Amino acid sequence: MRQIFPAAPDDDVDVRALYASDERARPDRPWVTMNMISSVDGGISIDGVSGGLGGPGDKAVFSALRGMADVILVASGTVIAENYRKPQTPESLQTVRAASGQDPIPRIAIVSNSLSIAPDHRVFDSDHRPLMITHRGADAERRQALAEVADLVDAGDDAVDLRSALDALYALGARTVLCEGGPSLNGALVAEDLVDEVCLSFSPILLGGDGPRITRGPELPGALTLSLQRVLQDENFLFFRYVRR
Incomplete structure (x- = not known):
């Protein structure tokens, strides 16, 4: 993995250290990072999942971004399609996170209006309970079932209000949120x-x-502009980092 913008002399960058060194701070809510992979022509999945698009470099960036996040925000449909599980955080990184005041393992926050995800899905780990971000009008029986395996966060009356959801995460101590999709959740955040x-x-x-x-x-009524901060290259893969201007 090498950095091609801004130009850097080192042809073998430490991906984890590089992403950990980026400044991410807001005074009012968590900093939200959206991480996605795309084909050259804009496709984001093969047979419904993103795994076939990636390679070793993508896995390294994916791991580095998870390593810096307090919370991993993901839609329930993506959890089901990609068969999510508890984040696999190396013990060495858990130690670093704990020393910096973070939880040793980032917490998953699942966004769902319908609460249709099954309580026995493998993402629900008794040692690391996810958050379920939903709304007060969600089905009572499903709320009760999922409350056994996750901590429910109400953000909105009849549908999830993402600004309220981020406020709730901020109140819980989250300062960096990594959004992993899917497209509808990404689009709602962008909107x-x-x-x-x-x-x-x-x-x-x-x-x-x-x-x-x-x-x-x-x-969108008006385009949102981004500023290119960095480009990495690993064989034929490119990895872009943009921030909102």
């Missing part, structure tokens, strides 16, 4: 101008078709 950073892995693949992009939702 509210709640994304501070975009990390985009570019896979050297053409997929064709008319599949989803990294965001889904109504067209």
Whole structure:
């Protein structure tokens, strides 16, 4: 892995240290980083999952971003499609996180209006309970079932309000939130101008078709501009880091 922008003399960068050194701070809510992978022609999945697009470099960036996050924010549909589980954080990194005041393992926060995810899904680990971000009008029986395996956070009356959700995470101590999708959740965050950073892995693949992009939702009334901070290269993969201007 080498850094090609800004130009750097080292052809073998420490990916984890590099992403950990980036400044991420807001005074009012958690800093939100969106991390996604895309093919050259904009596709984000093969047979419904993103894994086929990645490679060793993408896994390194994915791990580094998870390593800096207080909370991993993800839609319930993505949890099901990608078969999420508890974050696999190396013990050495757990020690570093604990020493800096973070929880040893980032906490998963699952966003769901319907609470349709099964309580026996493997993401629900008794030693590391996820958060379930939902709304006060969600089905009472499903709320009760999921409250056995997760901590429910109400953000909104009839649908999840993402600004309220971030406020709740901030009140719980989260200062950095890593959003891993899917496209509808990404699009909703972008529509509210709640994304501070975009990390985009570019896979050297053409997929064709008319599949989803990294965001889904109504067209914005005005484009949101980003500032390019860094580009890494690993063989034919590129890794971009942008921040909101």
